[in-house]
Amino acid sequence: MRTDLEYIDSLRRLNTVIYASGEKLDNFADHPLIRPHINAAAMTYKMAHDPEFEDLLTVKSHLTGRKINRFTHIHQGPEDLVKKVKMLRAISQQTGSCYQRCVGFDGINALYSTTYDIDQQYGSDYHRRMKNYVEHLQETDNMVVGAMTDPKGDRGLKPGQQDDPDMYVHVIEKNDEGIVIRGAKTHQTGAVNSHEILIMPTVALTEEDKNYALACAVPIDAPGVLHIFGRQVNDSRKFDQIDQGNACFGVVGGEALTILEDVFVPWERVFMCGEYDFAGTLVERFACYHRQNYGGCKGGVSDVIVGASTAIAKMNGVERASHIKDKIVEMIHLTETVYCCSIACSSQGRSTPSGAYGVDPLLANVGKLNITRFIYEICRISHDIAGGLLATLPSEKDFKHPEIGPYMEKYIKGVSGTPSEERYRILRLLENMTAGTALVESMHGAGSPQAQRVMILRQGNLAHKEKLARKMAGIESESD
Amino acid sequence: MTSLIKVGLKFCGSCNPHIQVGQIYREIKEKALRAGLDLRFRPWDEPGCDLLLVISGCPADCAERPVHTIREVIVAGETLNRKPCSRERLAKETLTSIESKL
Numbered sequence: 001m002r003t004d005l006e007y008i009d010s011l012r013r014l015n016t017v018i019y020a021s022g023e024k025l026d027n028f029a030d031h032p033l034i035r036p037h038i039n040a041a042a043m044t045y046k047m048a049h050d051p052e053f054e055d056l057l058t059v060k061s062h063l064t065g066r067k068i069n070r071f072t073h074i075h076q077g078p079e080d081l082v083k084k085v086k087m088l089r090a091i092s093q094q095t096g097s098c099y100q101r102c103v104g105f106d107g108i109n110a111l112y113s114t115t116y117d118i119d120q121q122y123g124s125d126y127h128r129r130m131k132n133y134v135e136h137l138q139e140t141d142n143m144v145v146g147a148m149t150d151p152k153g154d155r156g157l158k159p160g161q162q163d164d165p166d167m168y169v170h171v172i173e174k175n176d177e178g179i180v181i182r183g184a185k186t187h188q189t190g191a192v193n194s195h196e197i198l199i200m201p202t203v204a205l206t207e208e209d210k211n212y213a214l215a216c217a218v219p220i221d222a223p224g225v226l227h228i229f230g231r232q233v234n235d236s237r238k239f240d241q242i243d244q245g246n247a248c249f250g251v252v253g254g255e256a257l258t259i260l261e262d263v264f265v266p267w268e269r270v271f272m273c274g275e276y277d278f279a280g281t282l283v284e285r286f287a288c289y290h291r292q293n294y295g296g297c298k299g300g301v302s303d304v305i306v307g308a309s310t311a312i313a314k315m316n317g318v319e320r321a322s323h324i325k326d327k328i329v330e331m332i333h334l335t336e337t338v339y340c341c342s343i344a345c346s347s348q349g350r351s352t353p354s355g356a357y358g359v360d361p362l363l364a365n366v367g368k369l370n371i372t373r374f375i376y377e378i379c380r381i382s383h384d385i386a387g388g389l390l391a392t393l394p395s396e397k398d399f400k401h402p403e404i405g406p407y408m409e410k411y412i413k414g415v416s417g418t419p420s421e422e423r424y425r426i427l428r429l430l431e432n433m434t435a436g437t438a439l440v441e442s443m444h445g446a447g448s449p450q451a452q453r454v455m456i457l458r459q460g461n462l463a464h465k466e467k468l469a470r471k472m473a474g475i476e477s478e479s480d
Numbered sequence: 481m482t483s484l485i486k487v488g489l490k491f492c493g494s495c496n497p498h499i500q501v502g503q504i505y506r507e508i509k510e511k512a513l514r515a516g517l518d519l520r521f522r523p524w525d526e527p528g529c530d531l532l533l534v535i536s537g538c539p540a541d542c543a544e545r546p547v548h549t550i551r552e553v554i555v556a557g558e559t560l561n562r563k564p565c566s567r568e569r570l571a572k573e574t575l576t577s578i579e580s581k582l
Contacts, residue, residue: 056493
């Protein structure tokens with residue numbers, strides 16, 4: 001298993017092409033816009049070597065019997081799924097932000113079971129390739145970005161109906177060696193600091209769109225791959241220190257628009273190519289794994305927000321007020337509710353024909369839908385407790401200014417005994433974690449709310465519920 | 481001074497801990513030193529341990545470990561060997577439990 005420092009060093013050896021704010025980055029591993037996200041991802045390597053956390057961060061490979069980082073594991077039972085959620089919460093408590101590695105983790109798990117099913121139907125060779133690929137990841141401990149979301153163009157049209165065929169990633173050439181693909185993947189979390197990209201289709205497909213039924217893996221720095229780093233709210237703060245709020249780990253995951261311009265993929269790394277009838281299955285399995293995560297990672301992030309809210313209440317001298325206590329209770333209630341959903345969908349996990357385990361899809365989707373509301377509510381309450389200073393604080397440069405700094409020291413003060421800078425830092429942390437980009441990520445990460453609603457309706461077993469009611473109302477008998 | 485005792489150490493992973501497991505471990509180590517007890521804490525899966533000390537952050541005690549292979553002392557939240565034990569007494573009582581099992 002790699003250490004955190006080995007991971008960061010390994011990024012320096014890549015030739016990843018990254019543009020940010022109109023510039024090509026020469027040394028992205030040390031660039032202020034990118035480095036916080038690298039530090040967050042590095043935590044997934046560091047904690048695997050820490051005895052205090054290794055029970056969650058490591059596991060024995062079912063392929064080799066060797067101890068591996070859990071982010072490269074294929075779930076072998078409900079216990080693995082539960083440990084995944086606990087691991088995510090534990091890491092979030094250390095970073096307070098997204099560490100990005102779950103997307104690739106979910107991608108390999110979704111593809112592992114789906115390639116098995118494809119082979120059963122078509123006699124193809126995808127599952128063997130996938131197993132080899134997973135073994136390669138376990139051996140190298142590489143970080144993989146799970147690339148699902150296509151630009152989509154006109155959402156009312158299917159992939160093949162678009163004016164521009166590149167709105168969805170597709171195969172433009174096949175030969176004896178492999179395939180050539182073209183298109184793009186949007187808001188790719190952790191792409192710039194990953195080693196590899198795992199490409200998957202983004203929607204269920206029909207036969208006319210079978211060129212878009214494509215799953216494959218390519219190195220992050222393969223010829224034809226380039227990344228355009230996304231802006232975040234307040235991202236110029238990354239060039240400051242205290243004003244960043246979470247200077248070491250940043251906010252959310254650091255997303256990029258990843259361009260795939262005629263990228264060659266050898267057959268050994270192709271895991272779906274034309275089997276359109278399995279695209280929907282793959283998307284659904286990936287989405288359920290990814291929605292499972294949110295009660296874990298956002299649970300851990302919320303733990304930090306609850307902690308920061310408690311701290312600022314004390315610094316403001318209001319921690320004993322009953323309405324403040326009530327608000328803190330509400331935040332804990334919401335945090336543990338989202339965690340419950342993730343634990344529940346994991347403990348109710350089920351086997352697939354491949355032997356790998358998947359989550360309960362209904363509970364996973366309910367959990368993610370809660371996230372789209374509850375994180376906003378947790379953040380809203382934190383703003384309520386913190387007060388308006390959260391949005392009106394002057395700059396850290398003013399705080400450290402020889403002439404006006406003393407005014408800041410005097411007037412940013414809360415209760416006696418608490419240095420003004422501590423209050424300033426907690427407010428900045430809360431601002432960073434609760435405003436702007438982090439909220440939108442809760443809404444749309446792992447799919448927008450409507451995607452969860454569609455799944456909930458499909459999984460809701462309405463016929464059974466209606467039958468219960470009809471029987472109770474005396475309309476139907478036991479034998480009906 | 482007792483002879484060298486190898487204690488396998490296992491933590492749960494601390495997803496939502498009621499106690500700070502690292503802090504408890506350090507307190508136990510410090511108290512053992514002061515009591516002249518020569519405990520050598522080793523990775524839980526290292527062969528030849530005389531005893532396994534599991535420190536879990538909460539009573540769920542979900543840390544994976546070998547079942548019934550060697551003697552165990554289990555700290556899980558504010559419990560010791562499944563019985564309630566206050567945070568203040570946890571390190572001291574754990575050390576007593578370790579001594580009693582040797």
